Amino acid sequence: MSKTKLTFRLAADNDARLLWRWRNEPSGLKNYFSPKPVPWAVHQAWFLRKQRDPRTRIFVVSAGTTPVGQVRVDVGDHRIGEMHIVLDKAARGRGWGGEAIAAVATRVVRAGLADALVARIKPDNVASVVAFLKAGFLLKKLKKVKGVICYELERKRP
Numbered sequence: 001m002s003k004t005k006l007t008f009r010l011a012a013d014n015d016a017r018l019l020w021r022w023r024n025e026p027s028g029l030k031n032y033f034s035p036k037p038v039p040w041a042v043h044q045a046w047f048l049r050k051q052r053d054p055r056t057r058i059f060v061v062s063a064g065t066t067p068v069g070q071v072r073v074d075v076g077d078h079r080i081g082e083m084h085i086v087l088d089k090a091a092r093g094r095g096w097g098g099e100a101i102a103a104v105a106t107r108v109v110r111a112g113l114a115d116a117l118v119a120r121i122k123p124d125n126v127a128s129v130v131a132f133l134k135a136g137f138l139l140k141k142l143k144k145v146k147g148v149i150c151y152e153l154e155r156k157r158p
Ligand SMILES: CC(C)(COP(=O)(O)OP(=O)(O)OC[C@H]1O[C@@H](n2cnc3c(N)ncnc32)[C@H](O)[C@@H]1OP(=O)(O)O)[C@@H](O)C(=O)NCCC(=O)NCCS
Pocket: 027, 028, 031, 032, 084, 085, 086, 087, 088, 091, 092, 093, 094, 095, 096, 097, 098, 120, 121, 122, 125, 126, 127, 128, 130, 131
């Protein structure tokens, strides 16, 4: 586990291109329920919509002064927040995924945005499953998302 301290800030409008680059990073694509690269114009419209949505929070994670990834929470029915994470390829393998998920989960629950958090992960995405388990999530059930059976993990309290 690295000793580098991670910091978190809300994404700004000018982070669009950074997030787009992470979203389309080739090794991560297979892990998404929509595994095709997202065109820039589609991403821009999506990002603008998410930035204006009061039920979404996008955090940029930095190590020192370097942005290393993003964690997003979309709050849905019953005040359940769905979490998404992507780390820059160069930032993986240091345990930062679990640390970032735990920190953002704690923030959004303490801020009163959500009562519980879930993650839906394709079964072959072992690094993501482990990262969420390390962040205090537990396996809840199997769930079909866009025709794909995935694990649903849940964290009730920080
Ligand atoms: C998910 C993600 C954020 C995790 O990043 P990370 O925290 O750096 O993950 P790591 O590489 O440290 O792996 C996490 C753990 O899983 C373990 N792991 C990874 N692949 C594994 C495998 N195939 N078998 C067994 N264990 C594995 C690692 O050893 C590590 O455990 P450790 O901390 O005890 O050493 C990162 O892989 C990512 O950005 N992936 C692309 C986007 C993505 O898939 N997002 C999630 C969509 S649900």
